[in-house]
Amino acid sequence: MAHQKAYDSFKTKKSVEKKKRAKEKSGKVNSDLGDFVIDDAPSFGTVIAVRYGDAYVLYDNEVLIASIRPDLNMVCNKVLFPGDRVTIQIENGKTIIQNRLARKTLLSRVKRDGTRLDDSVGLTKNIAANIDIAVIVVAAKEPPLHERFIDRYLMILQSSNIDAIVCLNKCDMATDESKRLDIYREIGLSVIETSAKEGIGITQLKDCIKNKQAIFVGNSGVGKSSLINAIMEQDEIKTSSVSGKTHKGCHTTTASKYYIWDENSSIIDTPGIRSLDISSFSPIEIQDYFPEFDDWKRLCKFNDCLHFNEPYEACFVKQGVQSNMISRKRYDSYARIIGDMLNKPYTE
Numbered sequence: 001m002a003h004q005k006a007y008d009s010f011k012t013k014k015s016v017e018k019k020k021r022a023k024e025k026s027g028k029v030n031s032d033l034g035d036f037v038i039d040d041a042p043s044f045g046t047v048i049a050v051r052y053g054d055a056y057v058l059y060d061n062e063v064l065i066a067s068i069r070p071d072l073n074m075v076c077n078k079v080l081f082p083g084d085r086v087t088i089q090i091e092n093g094k095t096i097i098q099n100r101l102a103r104k105t106l107l108s109r110v111k112r113d114g115t116r117l118d119d120s121v122g123l124t125k126n127i128a129a130n131i132d133i134a135v136i137v138v139a140a141k142e143p144p145l146h147e148r149f150i151d152r153y154l155m156i157l158q159s160s161n162i163d164a165i166v167c168l169n170k171c172d173m174a175t176d177e178s179k180r181l182d183i184y185r186e187i188g189l190s191v192i193e194t195s196a197k198e199g200i201g202i203t204q205l206k207d208c209i210k211n212k213q214a215i216f217v218g219n220s221g222v223g224k225s226s227l228i229n230a231i232m233e234q235d236e237i238k239t240s241s242v243s244g245k246t247h248k249g250c251h252t253t254t255a256s257k258y259y260i261w262d263e264n265s266s267i268i269d270t271p272g273i274r275s276l277d278i279s280s281f282s283p284i285e286i287q288d289y290f291p292e293f294d295d296w297k298r299l300c301k302f303n304d305c306l307h308f309n310e311p312y313e314a315c316f317v318k319q320g321v322q323s324n325m326i327s328r329k330r331y332d333s334y335a336r337i338i339g340d341m342l343n344k345p346y347t348e
């Protein structure tokens with residue numbers, strides 16, 4: 001069993017390296033996108049869902065099915081994600097995507113494909129583009145509130161440079177959970193309290209996401225759909241709902257929703273965002289979301305160093321923190337996640 005594992009990760013590593021080398025040889029590492037990406041355009045549509053070869057583009061209050069101009073020879077689902085902005089042209093009755101605007105942010109999840117600690121086996125799965133703000137939703141009661149969920153969402157969002165706020169929903173149920181969120185208030189995060197059921201705090205929530213492209217993340221059952229519904233009920237301009245068959249066949253369906261609740265304010269809800277599954281992280285992947293550790297962790301004595309209970313002399317991440325080259329706050333947040341996962345206290 002152990003041998004099998006080692007073999008699998010070795011294979012993965014080799015094939016990733018081989019691909020990398022092939023790309024380098026063909027000089028395509030950075031020029032893959034040719035002239036597809038442009039800085040700005042006078043008018044553009046927003047991608048709200050992507051299938052293999054085409055994308056649903058919301059343009060002028062209409063949802064169009066579009067494909068990328070053929071000379072680029074690109075598959076939609078490799079280069080476009082919900083939230084991307086694109087310019088389009090109608091040619092012979094077909095909607096053609098001409099260009100994609102440069103992205104402000106790209107939300108991605110690093111997925112490890114091997115069992116060993118090795119940077120080259122991390123695969124990135126992109127989820128959505130141009131997200132301005134994420135609302136991390138937790139519930140005052142049911143499902144129970146755990147700081148580690150918030151920490152992990154924050155970690156993914158921070159690594160993609162996306163602002164976040166915390167929303168404590170179901171505040172119609174009297175509990176003490178609000179106090180537990182003081183640690184987030186202290187680090188400068190906005191914490192708002194809502195009840196989708198009773199319409200409490202919805203105006204305040206809207207103020208936070210106005211003129212932004214937002215996503216709602218949080219465990220199932222916390223009330224994300226109810227909150228989005230509460231926002232839409234107050235100011236409904238348009239809900240674009242997309243449901244289509246994937247390229248692979250009729251058994252899987254793609255269901256992405258894009259809500260516009262005010263002229264420049266939207267909410268993206270895609271299965272990818274829904275399944276931004278934080279429960280499956282392993283301790284060793286957490287450091288992928290702290291890129292500022294990269295230059296230091298390479299020097300650590302053990303190549304599976306968790307920068308946690310390893311001796312100070314053997315861990316360069318800890319030394320980086322000590323010499324103020326890595327933020328203490330960020331490291332503390334990291335150590336809290338690891339400690340929680342290992343169920344062990346942190347000892348310096």
Ligand code: GDP
Pocket residue numbers: 169170171172173194195196197198218219220221222223224225226227
């Ligand atoms: P999602 O999985 O995060 O989208 O959660 P839902 O919006 O589907 O809500 C899960 C359950 O919580 C449903 O039974 C809702 O009726 C309930 N719920 C949502 N918001 C509230 C709230 O503010 N107060 C209470 N008491 N229940 C709520």
Ligand code: ZN
Pocket residue numbers: 297300301305306307308310314315316317318
């Ligand atoms: Zn270390």
